[in-house]
Amino acid sequence: MDTIKTRFAPSPTGWLHVGGARTALFNYLLAKQAGGTFLLRIEDTDRARHDESAVEKIIEDLRWLGLEWDEGIEVDGDNGPYRQSERLEIYTEHIGRLLNAGQAYYAFETPEELDAMRTEARAEKRNFRYPRPDPLPTAADADKARDEGRPVVVRFKIPGRDVTIRDEVFGEVTVAAAEQDDFIIAKTDGWPTYHLANVVDDALMGVNFVCRGQEFLSQTWRHVLLREAFGFAEPRYAHLPLIMDMAGRKLSKRDGAVEVHAFRTAGYLPEALVNFISLLGWNPGDGRERLTMAEMIESFSVNRINKANAKFDREKLLAFNTDAVAAADEGRLLAGFKDYLSLNETPIPTDDDSLLLHLLRINKGFRTFADIPTKCGVLFVADDAYDYDEKAVKKVLARGDGSGYAMLEYLKAKLADCEWTEETLQALIEGICAEKSIGMGKVAQPIRVAVTGSTISPDIYNTLVILGKGKTIARIDRCMARKG
RNA sequence: GAUCCCAUCGUCUAGCCAGGUCCAGGACACCGGGUUUUCAUCCCGGCAACACGGGUUCAAAUCCCGUUGGGAUCACCA
CATH class of the missing domain: 3.40.50.620 (HUPs)
Structure with missing residues (x-):
């Protein structure tokens, strides 16, 4: 019997769609498992709709997903050319x-x-x-x-x-x-x-x-x-079987991203996406859900492909990504984070690996790379360039007796005299808690709201260290000033 | 409309082919609780399905028929 030779033959109309990605993945798995060949051919016989840039987009997406082909466009072989227009x-x-x-x-x-x-x-x-x-x-x-x-x-x-x-x-x-x-x-x-x-x-x-x-x-x-x-x-x-949206309709852009590239831009890891789409219409049959590419290759089988259409559940994809992030080593995360940043506008300096690594470490538990700028982006903007979330201000600072503002005033003086390291700041803040017999929230939250405008940031010590003493004081001043 | 295909928790699915071990298992979501200086993570518990109707059989989620529902195709697009 001949060895298996599969192919993915997309028509270049734009970025790779998740449905196409799954087709490519299954063809890839089929070939790899059998030690066969996975071929990529471009089907561009429709001259009217031809979009040359789409060829590059599809190639880029497939490579990002880790679906390298053995024969076909760009890698060549004995049966070319590999685009139908030629x-x-x-x-x-x-x-x-x-x-x-x-x-x-x-x-x-x-x-x-x-x-x-x-x-x-x-x-x-x-x-x-x-x-x-x-x-x-x-x-x-x-x-x-x-x-x-x-x-x-x-x-x-x-x-x-x-x-x-x-x-x-x-x-x-x-x-x-x-x-x-x-x-x-x-x-x-x-x-x-x-x-x-x-x-x-x-x-x-x-x-x-x-x-x-x-x-x-x-x-x-x-x-x-x-x-x-x-x-x-x-x-x-x-x-x-086909992949549908949550309403059971054909997957369309209407209710969210359907293109592989959009998930990349949104901060997803390719291994999470690949793992997730592998389970749309197939499963290894032993209860495992989190699978590496090697595991998928090993356990893939056409016999276990379902007949019923599947719905694309973004919530579950997010859960897969959260787990993939937790399982990834730092090198993997750094590369992924840099890729994410290169695709998005961000106030975070992108050329300092040790800073990026630090952000990755202090944000453990993040779900997509987008969570990091959401949580830390404000630390890198100008001191007057962030907005205050009035709900947070009201809850933490302005509420009731105004003890939040009083605490902030008190803290400002203490902070101004404090040596600026994670350890010294921790000693300072914990000392205040002990001295006044109050919970950490009473101290950390007023500072957090003052320097970030919201209740969302990394732990308070890292937040302050990244900001630096000067900006911390400046931001507290700004906060006090707007109190009116 | 015609033809074909499909049908288990809200979702992805296990079980079905080789009927009993299934008052149906796992995961996501959701709800409740816990951990935590915020957010997120994490931990524990709970809710929740065999589309319906016949039949075959001692026994059906599993086999058969019908109904209903959903999908695909019916292009000088791929």
Whole structure:
């Protein structure tokens, strides 16, 4: 038996979608587990929608996720080129082959005429099937039509028999001959349609395991028939259940990020995202949920792929990320944090590794990298550039007898004389608590609100050390001044 | 509308193929409690599902049929 060769064949329309990421991941796992090959091909036969920058985006996202391919665009191989826009001759030759063998023929309808036929079929509550002319148009007819300015396409002449697809997830699915029709394989502009290019490329590139979204299952009969016409071997098929939003609708941008890149920008770790999407439609079967890529490769199995659609639960993804962060070592976190910062506007200095490492350490328990600027960003802005959260001010400083402000006034004097290290500040503040027999909250909170404008910051000692004495005093002054 | 596919806690799912060990297990969310100088983390406890109706069987979440619900496809987009 040949070794497994899978592929991910995205159409470049933008950043990689999480659905596409899962398809890529499963293909990757399938290949890696079998010691096979994972191939990346770009399907860009739609010249009108072509977006060159999207190719780079997809490549960047796949690499960020850790899904490196063994063959394909950028890494090359023996079966290139790996973008369909560079393979026109191959498709033209194959279409010609079908034409010569009488397995395909020319058609000349305009989109309007086709629409009218479809509308009519619909009105009669029957499925539209392209009416095959008899006799079939010749090449001369095609030339004539072209001269008359009519669109010329090539349609595949279906053999007219039922087609059964043996899918490794959904089982045997049969499409009756009556449900098929002579579909287009070459467009007016001479480029092949998806079905033809996809089948030809998979066969020529040696792909023998096709794993893709379920939306293709009811179209696979076209691929089976095309392969048969060319004499290509059948690959194994595994269609994947779809990923929906929480309302059960097709995952759309409407209710949050759906692009891999958006999660990267939002401060997620790729291993958390990969782990999470691996569990959308699959699981190892032994109760484990947190899996490394190596563990996924080891335990992956098509037999355990589900048939029911899955919903994309962002809350659970967040929980996965929280755990991934807790499990990551400092080197990993530093690299991830720098990547996050490079993608976002931030007041945090990005060139000081020891500072970044320190921020990582004092923020243990953070859920995404975005939590760090949320909590510490204010420490790096100008002393008059942060806002006061009135609710926090009221609760901590202005409430009741104004003891918060009184404490702040008292603390300011003490702090002004204090040596500025974590230890000395801790000794000072704990000393005050003991001396006055009050809880830590009574002391730390007034300072926190004064110097950050909110009740959210790292522990008070680190907050003050990062700020420095001068800025701490300046901020307390600002706070007292606005008291009015 | 036609064709095909799917159906276990709110969500991801285990169990189903080889019926009994399941008054259905885990995780996320949620609720309650605890730890903590804030936020977050963390710890403990709780709530919560076999879509419905028939059938087969001594026995059904598991097998069969139907109903209902959801999804996909029906493009010169992939």
